[in-house]
Amino acid sequence: AQTVTQSQPEMSVQEAETVTLSCTYDTSESNYYLFWYKQPPSRQMILVIRQEAYKQQNATENRFSVNFQKAAKSFSLKISDSQLGDTAMYFCAFMNTNAGKSTFGDGTTLTVKP
Amino acid sequence: EPEVTQTPSHQVTQMGQEVILRCVPISNHLYFYWYRQILGQKVEFLVSFYNNEISEKSEIFDDQFSVERPDGSNFTLKIRSTKLEDSAMYFCASSRQESDTQYFGPGTRLTVL
Numbered sequence: 001a002q003t004v005t006q007s008q009p010e011m012s013v014q015e016a017e018t019v020t021l022s023c024t025y026d027t028s029e030s031n032y033y034l035f036w037y038k039q040p041p042s043r044q045m046i047l048v049i050r051q052e053a054y055k056q057q058n059a060t061e062n063r064f065s066v067n068f069q070k071a072a073k074s075f076s077l078k079i080s081d082s083q084l085g086d087t088a089m090y091f092c093a094f095m096n097t098n099a100g101k102s103t104f105g106d107g108t109t110l111t112v113k114p
Numbered sequence: 115e116p117e118v119t120q121t122p123s124h125q126v127t128q129m130g131q132e133v134i135l136r137c138v139p140i141s142n143h144l145y146f147y148w149y150r151q152i153l154g155q156k157v158e159f160l161v162s163f164y165n166n167e168i169s170e171k172s173e174i175f176d177d178q179f180s181v182e183r184p185d186g187s188n189f190t191l192k193i194r195s196t197k198l199e200d201s202a203m204y205f206c207a208s209s210r211q212e213s214d215t216q217y218f219g220p221g222t223r224l225t226v227l
Contacts, residue, residue: 045218
């Protein structure tokens, strides 16, 4: 079974600065997908970024980028130029390519301070 | 942009009552999912559904739970006899393909009294 670990329950960052959220996972699969989801106080799950394991290039979406280290089974999220609206819970998730269910980490609560 | 919708946004029920949570997945999606998030905890997989049958279910998805796609648009989760510990946020998700990105609905907050 796959496991996803987010070792930082809470983090904070000053507005306009950069923050990195950590995620590690454990799997015996070679093909899979990794995701970061944002959950603001409204509790809606919003997709932030997706990475395919077969791609060496790290995914980027505007201010959000990942550092995907397949050998180390590490998938960190970097948020540049942090904004107050980035304040939320962030979940890392793993999905096999041949099974649709996603496995989530415990989440990291990020607070962006003005 | 198409999105997954869920109704109601908040459901309050008495212990032992049946509840039905409703979801309308994105129209061209073929795979449907339910997840649960107890307050303050991680999101947990409940069940996946494809071609009018369950593809996979977790140990949480016991005989009290059932899913159905009663028509071409709705996807429902039924809890037959609710327990206090069923209080949680329930998320519906859908994807075009099994290994495609899942898009989540806004969730239904279920409170069992």
